[in-house]
Amino acid sequence: MFKTMKKTTIALITAALIGTIPVVATASIKGMKHSGKQIPGNPLGHIKYNPYKNTPLTAVITLGPKSVQGQVVSATVSIKAKEGGVPLSYDVSEATLQNHGGIPVFGLYPNYMNTVEVEWSDKNGNKGNFDYKLMTPAMDMGFGQNMWASHPQMTVEKVDDDFKDRLYFVSWSGPTTGNEALMNHNTPDGHGSFSWDATPGYFIIDTAGDIRWYLNPYTTHDSKQYDKAGNAMGMNVTTDGNMIWVQGQGWKHMNIMGQMIGEHNLPGDFIDASHEGLQGKNGNVFIRAARKNYPLADGTLVNTVRDHLLEVDMNGQLVDFWDLNEILDPMRDAALLSLDSGAVCLNIDIDKAGVQHDAEYLAKQQRGDVHGVETGRNWAHVNSVDYDPVDDSIIVSSRHQSAAIKIGRDKEVKWIISPRAGWKGELADKVLTPVDAKGKPLKCTDNGKCENTDFDFVYTPHTAYKVHEKNTYTVFDNGDGRFLEQPAFPTDKYSRSVEYKVDEKKMTVQQVWEYGKELGYEYYSPVTSITKYQPDRDSMLSYFASANLFGMGGGYGNVKFDETTGKVKSLLTEHRYGEQEPAVKIQIDGHRLFASGYRAQTIDINQMIR
Missing domain, CATH: 2.60.40.3100 (Arylsulphate sulphotransferase monomer, N-terminal domain)
Structure with missing residues (x-):
């Protein structure tokens, strides 16, 4: 040699x-x-x-x-x-x-x-x-209408020395067309993950704001193919250092070099995977999906919307599933009545910005991906799922119930973080009581307003994860419909990252940390986003992913849309645990009209080069 x-x-x-x-x-x-x-x-x-x-x-x-x-x-x-x-x-x-x-x-x-x-x-x-x-050639993350740049633009505002080696995996979403031929595979009204299609926008940035990796949208997505259409979402790192994500009617498993390890269709009775694909500590993959040909009480068959949680093994075989139509209450409308109809997750409709709908409207909506009560409409909108091996249960965030919920393997609800309004029967008994640091109950209305405290519930949340190292839970509180109402002025809205401590024996919840309220409307993110603890640095990652969606004027009421409406920006921060001042602060500006940030996470390249 x-x-x-x-x-x-x-x-x-x-x-x-x-x-x-x-x-x-x-x-x-x-x-x-x-x-x-x-x-x-x-x-x-x-x-x-x-x-x-x-x-x-x-x-x-x-x-x-x-x-x-x-x-x-x-x-x-x-x-x-x-x-x-x-x-x-x-x-x-x-x-x-x-x-x-x-x-x-x-x-x-x-x-x-x-x-x-x-x-x-x-x-x-x-x-x-x-x-x-x-x-290397110039970037091509997929081109479409209403673009002013080839990719999102980064502005680094702050990076402390001990975080300079960080890599952040960021996902962005932009609309696409060409899937009309596939609509008949979904509901008759054309809703579901095919009409909710998007060009994949996965990329990794360093702390100088430079893109150092991105996913080729042309090889991993095709609007005209049943198995490749849909919105690529919920990419997470697996225990073996590779990646999984959900997309339309299946999920993919790939290493960071782009080697596709596996591509799996959903189990036969399920459709429309989006938002979350996460490997639990038991080695299985948890996916947010829906059910096809679901029978209602009158015998009508419908396709459900974002209300099923699947557990599959790494080969794609079904292990278990949670049907929220049976576990929760599809008729609860307390949060649905307070929503801003202009931004229901990534269904953006400027004409409906600031509009609220009454109970009669919600009950008469056509079936499909529309917010409304009853199975077959978007009554739950689950957008994250996590697994807790301690008691073999899952934690979900439900945007349209304004709740974070823990559910056992037996399909019984363990607890609910949510205002009490609208919860009935046994579910009402599962709503946690807010307490202060000394365990004293706080005085709160059924709509969630609490006196003389910083405690707040979550409203239209986007993620809920257990922090195993701290025995706490993090939630991204988007904040639409706060206190189950719309504010007098839209610019009073804000989003926040929040951490809770739950006592399951006493059925109480204590707020131990929050960040974002001080940012105000500038970084109010009506949809998407994430908060997640990072054990390698004992830190908290936050991604305010859809700020400025309706423009800085608020976008409705007596305020006209300004020229920046639809030019979405996001804010990525990382805090040392328990601190209020971020160690990292990077603004990411959108490159395409109404294209929104989705989630972010940290990447350890030494873990992922395999």
Whole structure:
């Protein structure tokens, strides 16, 4: 094997004008010795750009030549930073080298001559150290109408030194067309995840605001194919360091290099997966979906809307499911009556901004993806699900019930965080009582107004997750219909991240932390968003994902829409646990009319390079 190696720069040709075309390039290397002889060519083989066609800012340096084939056992890859940028570095194991047939390269800058340094070791302890130059094409995250940029635009406002190495996975959503031929697979009225289609907008940014990875929308989504249409949502990292996400009528499992590990259809009786696909601590995947051909009491068959939770194994086989039509009350309208009809999740209708509907209207709505009471309408709108292995239960956030709810394997409700209005019978007994830090009950109205306290319930929430390390729960409180009403002035609205402590024996809930109220209407996010604890830094991640959806004037009442209406911005923050001042603050501005941020999470590249 190689006894000595000189660090040598290999000049590579431009990757390609089209991001999905692999590049093969080698150059002669001088000065390398093997048994006292010079070896021509690149001992590490050639470079495959975007090797799996799904992630344009990746590459693989192959281990093709006999001189190193099967001999390299480890590597370290470093991507040199732009001026003012963030360098990336990660280690590669022998198993990963053999999985990709070479050294995986992650984190290339788009439209840039990247410098990639590779250090590797062989079985005999010899080492190699080489620099590569690789030009990448410009980003193409999917083009459509009403765009003013090719991708969301980042403005970094603050990053503390101990967070500068952070990578954030961000999802954005934008409308698309072309799925009309598939509508007959859903409800007769044309609702469901096909009409709610979108171009995938997954990307990873560093703390300088540069995009270092994105998903190819052309290979992972197709509005004209049943198995590839739908809104790609809820991407989460699995225990094996890979990714899963839900999309239309199925879910996908992929590693960060773009290698598709599995693509699964939903189990046969279920449809319309969106919002959440998350691997629980028991190894199974929990998916928010709906049920087809669901019988009502009068014998009518309907397709339900966002009211079923599925548990499947990693092969896609159904393990269990939760039917919220039987577990909760599809006729509860306390929160539905208070909604701003202009933004019901990603169903954006400017003409209905600020409009509220009465009970008669909700009961007479056509079946489908419309907010209204009774099975077959969007009465629950569950948008997140989490699994608690301590008691084998799930935690869900229900936008249209303005509630975070814990439900056991026995399909019995354990507790509900929500104003008391509208909850009846046994469900009313499950509503938690708010208390202060000393456990003293707070005085609150049925609509949720509490006296002399910072405690607040959640309204149209978007996520609810257990913090296993703290035995608490985080919720993103979007804040529409706060106190089960619309405010006198729309600019009085705000969203917030909130953490609660639940005592299941005493059936009480205490608020222990919040952030966002002080941001006011500027970052009020009527839809989407996330709050989630990050155990690796003992920190809290928040993503206010849909601010400015209706413009800074509020967008209704006596205020006219201004020129910024529909130009959505979002705010990503990360706080050290318990602190109020964020350690990281990055604003992300939309690039397309009414395209909204969805969620964000942190990424540990050393965990995910596999």
